[in-house]
Amino acid sequence: MELVLGRRRRLADQVMRGLCTAAGFGGAGILLLLLAHVVVNGISALSPQLVTELPTPLGVPGGGLAHAVVGSAIIVGLACLWGIPLGIGAGIYLAEYAGPGVGTVVRFMADVLSGVPSIVLGIFGYTIIVTQMGGFSGLAGAFALGVITLPIIARTTEEVLRLVPGELREASLALGVPRWRTILRIVVPTASTGMITGTMLAVARIAGETAPLIFTTLGNNFWSSDPTRPMAAMTLTIFQYAIWPYEYLHQQAWAASLLLMTVVLLINVIVRLASRSYGPR
Template sequence: MSTGLSARTSLRRRFVNGFMLSLTWIAAVLATLPLLFVLFYLLEKGVTSLNWAFFTHLPHPPSMPGGGAANAIVGTLVIVAGASVLGVPVGIGAGIYLAERKGAPLAVFVRFLADVLNGLPSIVMGIFAWELVVVPMGHFSALAGALALGAMMIPTVTRTTEEMVRVVPSPLREAALALGYTQWRTSLRIVLPTALAGILTGVLVALARIAGETAPLLFTAFGNDFWSLSMNQPIAALPLQIFNYAISPYDDWHAQAWAGALVLIALVLVISLLARAATRSGFARASE
């Protein structure tokens, strides 16, 4: 009698267990579906619109077919490079500080603020750069865009650098100190080179994140239909061009937007894959 009762309960419990388990399977399928959906359309619409001219020509007016986004691709690279120059040194420096002074009150505070900064809307960064650079200069510029994106890189680079410096085995640090190295020499000559692959990964992850940013560029880099490499002038950027073409009423431009999106995603993915490769080579070297 009692065994029958317990058998029935366990049947019900087994059912609940199985039901919940299948729900999580469904969730996993539903969560991966949008990605496949997005990638499918990107490929379908992007590939048909993509041609050599896209990489070599300047944008054309909507009535004239055959334009490209050469200036926007280059512009994105210029802005991202500028952002790295501004953001990477600060991020690495702050990351080293956090790793070396783990428990210090200032370190706890800075770590927390870096996370908060990471969550700040990108458009607020745009406002910030607009006020700080565009208003005093009197015009839009690549520099303003680079400042906005550079500020966005800082928290990511900071936190990955911290992680990577922290996992450098402390005996290595001790060995350097025991050899008569000063603290700074130990940091720069032994710890940083050992953590380099990891730090590079962090920088690449940050780059991948900002390369597709649009909102902060709307009123900083602004966009430009012509060639420009100057940090002092408005500059074209791929995400901006995608946005402008997407909300336009012209089919030609819609096609260009899809082509641009495909190129942008490819750029982001290449950077991400490089990041993975950097991590792997780092691990391989450390565990060899």
């Protein structure tokens, strides 16, 4: 009797293990499939001129996406400029200063904010910035993208700061180091690897966002490095090119997708590698 039960249990275990393994490989497999698909479609149009040249007049094959590459860089850069300091500040507040009551409220709101669909943030940016400034602009896009980074950076910062042992704070306080300096010079450096990881992942996330930019930055088929005006962005350009009826633009959209994905992947890989090294040199 016991033997039979044992066999059934072993069988159940194997079935469970098999299903989970399949799910695991399935998930990874979809990523590989996606990567392969983008590479196959995009590799042919990928060339140096894609990032150095501007678009040709519509219908004339050739040209590149330099305007979109620069636009994306500027918009993401501006988003980081305000999103990162504010997010890190909020994370430090949550981990080091917030009382249990207020902390829970702020934390909950950050979690809700990170769950808000990004298209809603785009509309938010539209009403707050675009209607006020009287037109679409890179700044409005940077605002919307910054809002996306806020909860991600705040929560990861909070979590890695919480991992810093209280003993280190006490050691510093007991040396007569003020609290603010203890946080800045002892706690934050100890958690810096994790904070950088969270920040870079937020950057990778917004680099690939399209929806918030549709209502804010609009897109631009011409060179524009002025963030107070509509700008091009990689994701917007991919979206546009994909719905225009020109094969060479479809090719460029694939290549741009490949480029964007490579950048995001690279950020992820660099972050993973960098977070392995730890401590003083």
